[in-house]
Amino acid sequence: MGFSMIAGAAFRALTARKDGPSLYDVCDPVLLKYRGGDPHLGKFYRTALGNPALRPLLRRTGHPALRDEKRLGALREALVRARDDAEPDWAAVGQPIAELMADIDVRHPSPPHVKAPPQAPAAAEIDRVIRRCGAHLLGSFSKNGFLPTYAAFNLIGDADMGGREMLMALTGLNSRGYKNSTLLFSLARIFIAHSPARALINPPWQGIAEPMWEPVQIRHRSAYYDAFFTEALLSYLETGLASKEETAVSRRAIDEMVDFCLKTSAEEVPSHDGSTVRVITALAPLPHPRFSRFFAQIKQDLGFGIYVPDCDTTACSFSAATQAGSTDPILDQPLLDFYRGYQVREGANEPRVTVPLNDNIDYEGGVVTWIDNIKGERPYGNDLDPTLNLDILEVSFRNLKRWKILETPQRLETVHRIIGFQRRLAESGAFADPRSHIYYLPELYSAYFGRCHAAFMALPDAARRAIDPDGAFEFIRGKVLDYVEGELITREMNPFDAALALMALAHLGADVSTFAPALNCIVAQFGEGGRHGPYRAYEWNKMKTPTRILVGGPEVTSAFVLMGLALARRVMKKT
Template identity: 30%
Template sequence: MRNATIYDICDTPILECNTPTVPGQNLRKLYKKLFGNPLFKHFILRWCSHPAIFQSQVGPFQEMMKAAMQASYENWQDREWIETTFAPLAKLLDRVQAPEWRIREKTDTKPPCIREKEVNEVLDAVLSDIIRVWNKNPKDPFFPVSAQVLMPGDSICDGENFMNIMTGLGSYEFQNINLLFALMRCFLHANPLALKIFRRPWKGIAEPLSMRVSWITHRTGFYDDIFWEQIYNLYILGELPKEEQEKLREMMESILHFLIITSMELLEAPSSGIKHPAITCLPKDGNGQPLCNLKPRDWKAKKELGFDDYVPDVDTTFLALAMSRKWLDLVEEKNIKANEELLRAAEVFLDFPWVEIINEYQIGGGNKTNPPTITMTRPLDYFGSVPLWFDKPFKRDKEDGRVVRETLGNEICPGHNMDIFESILANRYQWKALEGENLATLQRFLTFHHNAFRSGNFKEDSAVRFYLPEIYVSYAGRLYDTWLTIPEDERQLIDPEGKVEQIRAAAMDYCKYDMLGATLNPFDASLAVATLCLLRYPNRGDGLIERGIKVLHDSLGEGLFKHPYKAYEWTMVRHPTRIIVGSEVTTSLFAMNAIACYKHYMK
């Protein structure tokens, strides 16, 4: 008896349904686009039958798809309906056995001989790459970042997490695409030869991007926040020739303009009604067209995936607030001749009661608005954290005037909470963060991070939402760097129990044993080097940090198209499927930051 394919399950209920609802019409459109691609269909998926489903057993799965085709808006927001309807698929997902993708072997712990010559060779190579990419588009310079869709899905998306996602989303478009990708995950993993087409094991922690033809290249405020900080770290070192220093200043000013002018919109706090600005990762012009360097075909694809209704996220906003503070302080300290409009915009942006605003979203802060709707970042203790997105409902005027909330769901990720915590510390005087309830809000953030590090949960891939644990650990380095600028009496007020030092110790151990103790690629190595330097690793000269620099130096030349390095996974999303994000110039920027931090550390 023949085993069933996706087409045996889906073709009849989806393509032959005569009375689909509006959500059903969207499902049909997505199905045709995703599974109807001729190359994908006839050369791969047609041959991917599932060993656990015979032709005679497709009935429950066809009924599932038939129900989805006739589902109402209300059905898609009904937890019981979702859990009952898609139970067969959840059980199928639980059968998936994900391979071990990372190849990591114990490394030689002998201290390498790293001279200043090798350090400067890395810096020269990456800085040349960064400037070359920036200069490619003089009218609108930016650092391109690419997203690659991994059809086999994410390793932690089992049946339980699939249900958690489906019941936590506010957009039927996004629920439909999650449904289809979950089906694809089951069938690709049941066929190892097909699986190898899309994903293969790699060396190190962060996954290298491949299949360049499928990359969606774009720009967001979040990426630019991080790039700004990295450029700033090299700029304040002050060791470059005047021309290159000026180029870095130009980059910082241009990026900050994109952040706090181009990408800004106004929102209203859900409880207090305070009107405040926020930074969106998908800014649009007056005609609704994207301002994030997306090609028309990619913008169309994002809309079809349910990504066109985008909510400003809290970490992009608070990172931009931290960058605004650093820019204002830098301009004053160095007497930089800066754009007056941008300086004024930074001052206005900072001049809101940001601690009170974010307190409305904090778990444990007394407010009950906007709780996380998806809780798959376990085993974290959520006390003291805030979810990803600000409150921004959408009205579907073209359909029936419905108000849609939490289009992409709302989740807890530790990294973005670290961004908020560090930003509040940097702006503690202006925001009165050391007083009354504001201090309690600040301390709850610290408790959240302390719980994550003390328990060891920060090491779990399942505990992070948008990136790997090594990125969260690197944020601990940035936090500690800011922490050292705070007077001792204020540190005692914020952290009388020494939680920050405990976070620091756990982060250093992670860099030493979990990262540098085994195979790393250059992206991983750049994180390890920068983090240990920012954490002020005490055993200078033992060769630990230099092992990371050796990886950076030995890997020079691995990239294509004149880039010194390959593109690696920097950020990612887990649903609707695993999508990894990075670029060659992103790796160069992270390596540049590592060298800048190392030079600061060695002074």
């Protein structure tokens, strides 16, 4: 979005003709100043929605439906109940807002089809990009002492979050602060959708993964990111393109990131058999997440103070450490015993999924996301994401002998049921539907299935037959390849989409001729990141509640591009 478009959108928002009460007309009388009740609701309103940057853009945006005094009164009364009731009826509180969300009209991107390029770029061009991405990661590590990732808010919200899903979140989340933020962000979405500021807050983009708007990015560190960056640097070393100095820096960075995952970010939690297990938390205690002082306070004010461990961060951290050759005793814990307690069994513990935003899929056999901490806290309730379950399979394959999975019927059954969950996703085609995913894109699911499939194929034949006697992996492989070859690479892509496509194609044994669209996209857009790195920041993962929060960064894009190119390069050298 160029300067003239930004200026035009801002001018139209600042001079719009007001047609009904605005967000601030609705909320100021109730939430700007008050005594008693829940203080967080007002603090969140003033910090996130009533701040000096957003207020001018939305103050002239009214909603015609609220000219009806009865509807306006019902909406304000709902906010009063959220503010003052000790135990609000959240379904009733959210209902007036859910009704107004019907015409937000936020849709998933649908890039146009494009003509396939005649040939792939030269090998020297591919090597040049790999070296530059590797240098970017190592330079950032040397500068910051870690590899940063960023979070950014998109206030228009997620296309899969309608009024129905908002009510699911309000009734399924456990933290009152998180309910407050979901309620108010949902209300703000209604006015943003009707404002000229919408074009400023949510401009169009190229491809599927959303670019992250630079001015509103919160830098932080997490074990989940360090695990991913560990794999990226291992990939760089495997190419043989790293210099002697870069190799030494890579080894040091890998050791430090594995240590951050397994030691700094580890915490003890109760297991379902009465024992305790050491798992990996989403955000380690301060100062380890490396927030600036300003954003650390903002995070607290917005109600995101408590973070609990999650099954995905734990699986990815264990996998990266295993690949890096770690011998830390924490890796000896057979995680499948623990995950079994978080696995959904139809009719038995399906209520474990308290925020079923993707209830279009069958949860049976899947493992939920969030882990109760030692105090029993679960602020986000629980949800279930397909890609997370691929990561559990992948780490299990890498630790098949260590965890004695084939020798332990209960552990093997847990694996079989996760595979069954994944097969049903492929059979229904739901893996390609963005609504099926809580934290990721279908494109990333495809890339991570390729990663999981590669770990599966590295096992001995007998082990593969015991794990997958019905050929589910080959069936899913065909469905994912059909999607990537027939849909993803036939449309306009950005470099992040292209990197994910390459990871899937190379891991799943696609013909090298199919690499050309993604390779050309990556090489052609090299340098788009300007002073921040070879590429821009794109959406890696997201939170659909309390609003659409994207996570990614220039370093993340460099890492995915590096891994995608390294995989493609290895396959191309064999042909």
